[in-house]
Amino acid sequence: MRINRIELFHVRIPLNFIFKTSKTAIDHRETIIIKVTDELQNKGYGEVVAFSEPSYTNETLIDSKYVLMYNYIPDIIRKDIKHPFDIHKWIKPFYPMALAALENALVDLYAKRQKQSIMDVVFSEGTNDDIYAGIVLGDQDVQTLIKQIDHYQSEGYVRFKIKIKPEDGFLKLKTIREKYANIQLLADANKSYKFQQINELKKLDELDLLCIEEPLDSVDFLEYQRLQKELKTLICLDESIQTINDLITAIELKAFKVLNIKVGRVGGLYYAKKMIELCRKSNIEYWVGSMVESGISKALHVHLASLKDTYIPGDLSSSNRYFKRDIIKPEIIVKNGIIKVPEGYGLGVDIDKASLKNYTIDYKKIGD
Template sequence: MQIEQIELFHIRMPLNFNFKTSQASIKWRETIVIKAMDELQNVGYGEVVSFNEPFYTNETLASSKKILINKYIKAVIRKDMDHPFDIHKDLDSSCPMAMSGLENALVDLYARRNKLSIMKLVFNEETNDEIYAGIVLGDLDIKMLLKQIDDYQKEGYTRFKMKIKPADGFEKLKAIRKIYPSIQLLVDANRSYNFNQINEIKKLDKFNLICIEEPLNSKDFLEHQKLQKEIITPICLDESIQTIKDLKSAIAANAFKVLNIKIGRVGGIYYAKQMIDLCRESNIKYWVGSMVESGISKILHVQLASLKDTSIPGDLSSSKRYFKKDIIKPEIIAQNGIIKVPKGYGLGVEIDEVTLSEYTIDYIKIGGE
């Protein structure tokens, strides 16, 4: 396979609501869509899901774009490639979200070229035909949280993730559990607690949470280990785990019990598979998150969440929740809380080129005639 042309679409998609966490608030989602074409005119798509500001990881959309143009794409354009994972042999992952976007486009292209689904190509194991959807609730006031839970329960959703912070996390959970004592509930603190607030975190045990995601604003896995010994609620790690080395260190430290896997965060599906294999070997539960992303990246997470041993319904919901119009056809639909996993080649969906063009604020083509 030879990559003849790569196009970068820097897009700006208006969100249906202002999405708030303890670290940031976003009303527009900017990402970079990568379209790769081979010598036979096959195409594949990937998405770079870094944010404009470094509140999630240090990588920003600007740094992703820069390394793609100046380094990553130059390493693959017009080069013979036996397999898309070959890029990981030759390139560093200093910008994992940029690397993932490029890798995902090449994997989609290669799978379509060989008339395979991505899951058949990468995992070659039995998967589910449908998955349970899950809702992420931003850092909202109690009244709005309760309303959204009620609304989304009526749509069939059964699992809710709530963004919390020390100032009001306990009170919000108390209010939710009073009205909804048995819903599947987990929380994401986005590293907003420090270790000295351990007693505040311990108070959350009473709410029967599936897990607490990223509780500590610390990179010290020994602090996580000490916290996990003190609380009943399983600790889930997300942005603390960006590399295989991070994961091995956290496992060795007994720092957590659950891993949230996001393909962009870890540098591609190549590394996501390695992490899943390591979780399976180490008796760590794993599940699939999302990045407030377009359907190009989210449908790949839907595919990944179809693995039979994922432990929690993912952060995966209908396209319409976030965007008036997505850039894939068909869009992602959660019906009665269930998402059907597409069965076509590659990502299993097509790209709405017209809508992609409407959202594009900058365009770069590398290679081609």
């Protein structure tokens, strides 16, 4: 296939609420939607999930936009590409979120050309037709969290991820666990604990958590190795694992037991697949996360979460939880706690062109 045109839509989507973690708070989501068009006028879409500030990883949205316009896109425009993964032969994942968005758009396009779904193109194995939804609740006071859990339980959610910090994380989780003995509960500390606070982390062992995500304010896998030896609770790594080499090192050191995979963070489906294969080989549990993302990236993660051996299906929820109007149709819908995996070719969703236009604050076109 030959890519004749690539368009970048820099969008700003208001959130329905302020989303808080231990490191940041946002009331809108800026992202970049990539649209690729081939010589037959087929179209594919991807999304840059970098944030405006380097609170999650060092790559920011402006970094992604620049490298796409002046490095990555010139490398593929009007070039014959046999398979989307071929771009990884000449583009290195120094800016993984930019690369992932471009690759994802090409995979969507390629799958449509092949009249297949994304999972048929990337994985040669059976997948589930639907997945259990999960909810992520931000760093809020415990009474607000309890009200939200009550609300989302009524919609069928059974799994809740709570953003925590050292000051009150244990007390929040303990209060929630005492009230809801049977819910599936996990915590995400977003690197807010120091290793010296190990005794605070060890308290979490009594709460029957699925895992504790990114507890340490550290890039040292040796500290994680020491911590996992002390904890019964499974350590889950997320932003600490950005490359295959990171994953290999963490596995060799027995620094963790669960991996959260986000396609944008690791540089695309090509690398996500390699990480899944490595986890399977090494008896590491894996699951699929989300990035406060639009429906384009969320649909991709729903597809990936349909693999049958995921530890938990993901923390994927409905479009209308985050946005009054998403940029895909049909939107991602949770019904009785279940998300139906999109059917059809490619991502299996269409673009709401009016919504995309309404949210766009900058537009670039490269090619014909």
